[in-house]
Amino acid sequence: MLIAVTINEGPYQHQASDSAYLFCKAALEKGHEIRRVFFYNDGVNNASSLTEPPLDDRNIVSRWSKLAEEHKLDLVVCVAAALRRGIRDENLAAGFRISGLGQLVEAGIEADRLVTFGD
């Protein structure tokens, strides 16, 4: 199945990003294809390269970067939501790209399922 994912909450504050990551991993292991992961609302904070969690905790941001590299995932951050929250190319973590909301709509059109993780 062709799946698209959207994440609407920031890292650590909310479980959305953790759940989405585990969902994507499980879906890929089962042989499904992830068309795109779209970051919106506070979800854009998942793309900040300035994130530095304590060493004994998971690193949510670099975990996404690694998964993207391994599976050639398209991680897209909404530009309007990102600019509001101080996420820009200068502090964008590896594997993410900034683009418009049209990328979310397109993913919704093309994928068999759009799965939302948020409040």
Add this chain to the structure above:
Amino acid sequence: MSEGTVKKFMFVNRKAPYGTVYALEALEVVLITAAFDQDVSLVFMDDGVFQLKKGQQTKGIENKNFSPTYRALDGYDIEKLYVEEEALAARGLTEEDLLVDVTVMSRAELGKLMDEMDVVLSF
């Protein structure tokens, strides 16, 4: 490819307009989705019904009053606006308190409508 494909998108608005950013950012996705010529429906339920309340004044909280945008949805061919009957009643509101024309539906009817959608985004 996405070209030419029209899917039924439903946006479910559940939050009050100004305590969080969800209502404003949901509206931004709604407008883009319409620009992609998709079949767009909006649902207002729970505290989301307050988004359509007439007479919003936001000066005191230093937020932009974006409620006029709901009146402009028409111009984007977005005409399917549904409001949850129970949510209005629970908040002492009626259709006359709302700034746009809507279809009021029971929670159960809305559930059936959601079933017919291709993509449901909830904010």
